Amino acid sequence: MFCAKCGTQVPAGARYCPTCGMLQEIQETPYAGRVKRLVRPREGRMIAGVCQGIAQYQNWDVTLVRIILVVLVLGAGTGILAYLIGWVVIPEADYSLPPGTMPPPPPAA
Numbered sequence: 001m002f003c004a005k006c007g008t009q010v011p012a013g014a015r016y017c018p019t020c021g022m023l024q025e026i027q028e029t030p031y032a033g034r035v036k037r038l039v040r041p042r043e044g045r046m047i048a049g050v051c052q053g054i055a056q057y058q059n060w061d062v063t064l065v066r067i068i069l070v071v072l073v074l075g076a077g078t079g080i081l082a083y084l085i086g087w088v089v090i091p092e093a094d095y096s097l098p099p100g101t102m103p104p105p106p107p108a109a
């Protein structure tokens with residue numbers, strides 16, 4: 001796993017980052033060690049999902065990300081460029097089944 005603060009690889013089971021000393025989250029899910037991907041979710045997006053993706057990746061409120069973007073757009077004008085770059089660079093999330101949908105049954109033998 002990797003330190004959330006400095007990105008250094010942390011030995012599995014270590015509680016603190018050897019580089020910056022940040023307390024590491026102990027991951028006990030079956031997906032432990034899975035790399036967190038920055039993607040643009042297909043649900044909840046307003047334009048292209050860039051703000052939504054950044055918010056999910058950083059565990060921020062999506063509204064906060066949108067406010068920051070609007071401030072950047074109105075302030076320096078760099079927000080539009082940043083958004084367009086994010087739109088191009090950040091991949092879309094994988095398709096997921098709608099809630100309540102059963103996965104297809106395995107093929108009959």
Ligand SMILES: [Zn+2]
Nearest residue numbers: 003006017020
């Ligand atoms: Zn660290």
